[in-house]
Amino acid sequence: xxxxxxxxxxxxxxxxxxxxxxxxxxxxxxxxxxxxxxxxxxxxxxxxxxxxxxxxxxxxxxxxxxxxxxxxxxxxxxxxxxxxxxxxxxxxxxxxxxxxxxxxxxxxxxxxxxxxxxxxxxxxxxxxxxxxxxxxxxxxxxxxxxxxxxxxxxxxxxxxxxxxxxxxxxxxxxxxxxxxxxxxxxxxxxxxxxxxxxxxxxxxxxxxxxxxxxxxxxxxxxxxxxxxxxxxxxxxxxxxxxxxxxxxxxxxxxxxxxxxxxxxxxxxxxxxxxxxxxxxxxxxxxxxxxxxxxxxxxxxxxxxxxxxxxxxxxxxxxxxxxxxxxxxxxxxxxxxxxxxxxxxxxxxxxxxxxxxxxxxxxxxxxxxxxxxxxxxxxxxxxxxxxxxxxxxxxxxxxxxxxxxxxxxxxxxxxxxxxxxxxxxxxxxxxxxxxxxxxxxxxxxxxxxxxxxxxxxxxxxxxxxxxxxxxxxxxxxxxxxx
Amino acid sequence: xxxxxxxxxxxxxxxxxxxxxxxxxxxxxxxxxxxxxxxxxxxxxxxxxxxxxxxxxxxxxxxxxxxxxxxxxxxxxxxxxxxxxxxxxxxxxxx
Numbered sequence: 062x063x064x065x066x067x068x069x070x071x072x073x074x075x076x077x078x079x080x081x082x083x084x085x086x087x088x089x090x091x092x093x094x095x096x097x098x099x100x101x102x103x104x105x106x107x108x109x110x111x112x113x114x115x116x117x118x119x120x121x122x123x124x125x126x127x128x129x130x131x132x133x134x135x136x137x138x139x140x141x142x143x144x145x146x147x148x149x150x151x152x153x154x155x156x157x158x159x160x161x162x163x164x165x166x167x168x169x170x171x172x173x174x175x176x177x178x179x180x181x182x183x184x185x186x187x188x189x190x191x192x193x194x195x196x197x198x199x200x201x202x203x204x205x206x207x208x209x210x211x212x213x214x215x216x217x218x219x220x221x222x223x224x225x226x227x228x229x230x231x232x233x234x235x236x237x238x239x240x241x242x243x244x245x246x247x248x249x250x251x252x253x254x255x256x257x258x259x260x261x262x263x264x265x266x267x268x269x270x271x272x273x274x275x276x277x278x279x280x281x282x283x284x285x286x287x288x289x290x291x292x293x294x295x296x297x298x299x300x301x302x303x304x305x306x307x308x309x310x311x312x313x314x315x316x317x318x319x320x321x322x323x324x325x326x327x328x329x330x331x332x333x334x335x336x337x338x339x340x341x342x343x344x345x346x347x348x349x350x351x352x353x354x355x356x357x358x359x360x361x362x363x364x365x366x367x368x369x370x371x372x373x374x375x376x377x378x379x380x381x382x383x384x385x386x387x388x389x390x391x392x393x394x395x396x397x398x399x400x401x402x403x404x405x406x407x408x409x410x411x412x413x414x415x416x417x418x419x420x421x422x423x424x425x426x427x428x429x430x431x432x433x434x435x436x437x438x439x440x441x442x443x444x445x446x447x448x449x450x451x452x453x454x455x456x457x458x459x460x461x462x463x464x465x466x467x468x469x470x471x472x473x474x475x476x477x478x479x480x481x482x483x484x485x486x487x488x489x490x491x492x493x494x495x496x497x498x499x500x501x502x503x504x505x506x507x508x509x510x511x512x513x514x515x516x517x518x519x520x521x522x523x524x525x526x527x528x529x530x531x532x533x534x535x536x537x538x539x540x541x542x
Numbered sequence: 543x544x545x546x547x548x549x550x551x552x553x554x555x556x557x558x559x560x561x562x563x564x565x566x567x568x569x570x571x572x573x574x575x576x577x578x579x580x581x582x583x584x585x586x587x588x589x590x591x592x593x594x595x596x597x598x599x600x601x602x603x604x605x606x607x608x609x610x611x612x613x614x615x616x617x618x619x620x621x622x623x624x625x626x627x628x629x630x631x632x633x634x635x636x637x
Contacts, residue, residue: 263596
């Protein structure tokens with residue numbers, strides 16, 4: 062096989078060829094390296110490219126053993142620079158691996174390095190990175206989405222066969238939609254967060270971005286499960302998602318929240334997502350529309366909670382224990398201020414200030430406490446929906462990928478773009494983004510499938526069923542070099 | 543709600559950030575714009591709803607009380623901007 066045809070395979074297809082001896086591990090890594098070398102200058106997907114020693118993996122370790130992949134740069138990798146795309150972390154090399162990295166390494170994952178992102182995962186376009194913007198492989202004048210833009214663009218461009226990323230308010234699903242690949246945010250607690258550098262701890266969750274739902278199932282089988290080092294991780298048995306994957310949706314009930322198809326949604330996106338419902342029907346699902354009005358409060362509640370938690374989590378970056386320290390400071394307080402002022406970018410500062418404000422005396426009840434009450438309302442609305450439905454189908458984004466620079470001038474407009482994804486994090490639910498079409502400009506469109514808590518199998522079955530009957534997830538961009 | 547530059551200064555000091563003059567006035571306007579939007583939450587009646595911090599019931603997480611080695615000090619200090627072999631160095635904080 063040529064290197065380029067290898068890059069078009071799904072992760073499981075490549076794993077199959079590795080096991081059959083049709084492709085060697087070295088050939089797979091060389092194909093990835095060649096593709097990264099050819100497209101990195103254009104796409105800026107990697108912050109720290111890396112490569113394995115050989116033999117890289119024991120091919121019997123898992124169904125994805127030997128397949129080249131990469132990690133978002135907010136996931137701790139022992140001895141490999143981990144920056145969160147921020148100046149403040151400098152050349153920080155974590156002294157330990159995240160639990161997800163440990164588990165994937167033991168399962169034969171072959172890391173090609175660390176992927177670009179919005180600084181501290183704060184952004185929806187991967188433009189807030191200290192290391193420069195990620196470009197969308199479908200149109201290099203456009204953003205790849207965010208915050209995991211490097212991960213989604215790397216998979217879309219065939220640089221790696223899958224990537225591990227984090228999702229706090231849509232950071233896996235939204236860039237997956239903008240780049241035409243499949244991304245999955247698991248139930249809160251399904252994957253250990255140990256070693257994930259925290260943005261908003263009650264919302265953060267790790268998950269895969271890959272070409273297909275089946276690939277995501279295989280990755281989650283390795284990552285999911287309790288971890289004594291993360292007290293919020295759920296004690297659930299090791300995954301059998303891939304082995305149980307079914308394309309038969311007979312008897313499954315799919316609800317379409319009408320409130321997700323109102324004002325502000327692009328017509329082409331709306332049509333593509335509703336056409337996806339027809340494909341699910343063709344696989345046996347019963348589809349109906351229902352009302353879910355609580356989601357209209359999700360964006361403000363999300364940004365209050367996420368920023369509040371961020372303002373606390375990011376207090377650890379002070380120029381003392383790791384990373385970068387400013388020069389020319391006076392006393393200790395001055396050291397903190399100079400380092401944080403010089404080390405954080407504008408969007409991170411904005412969110413720290415917003416979070417500090419909503420937690421400050423006199424404003425706590427009106428903003429933070431209110432947001433936690435709204436979170437309870439949203440959770441209850443989803444609970445009620447899942448009494449009637451096995452899955453919900455919504456858009457991932459109101460429109461296809463924006464032009465570079467378009468979102469940075471108006472932060473509120475950027476936040477509103479997260480309208481379909483953030484409620485899922487507030488309710489702690491599993492959800493996947495799957496490619497469901499292209500707009501007139503040739504840009505990918507994503508559809509979101511949401512399941513009940515620990516309903517990963519239902520979500521992946523829905524996406525897999527859709528992908529058995531469509532080929533959107535198999536299309537690859539011709540990257541303009 | 544009006545966000546003044548004094549309010550921005552107050553939260554900046556709490557957050558250990560120091561904004562330049564032009565940054566301060568722009569930030570005040572941006573925060574005001576964002577907070578104004580967030581006030582839509584007032585339209586949802588939540589007077590009988592308990593605030594929810596954890597999505598799943600919180601339970602106490604205990605592990606076996608077994609002694610295990612801590613991470614090596616030299617390894618931890620190797621990532622610090624100014625270590626001295628035993629500690630993180632900072633300007634004198636207590637007279």
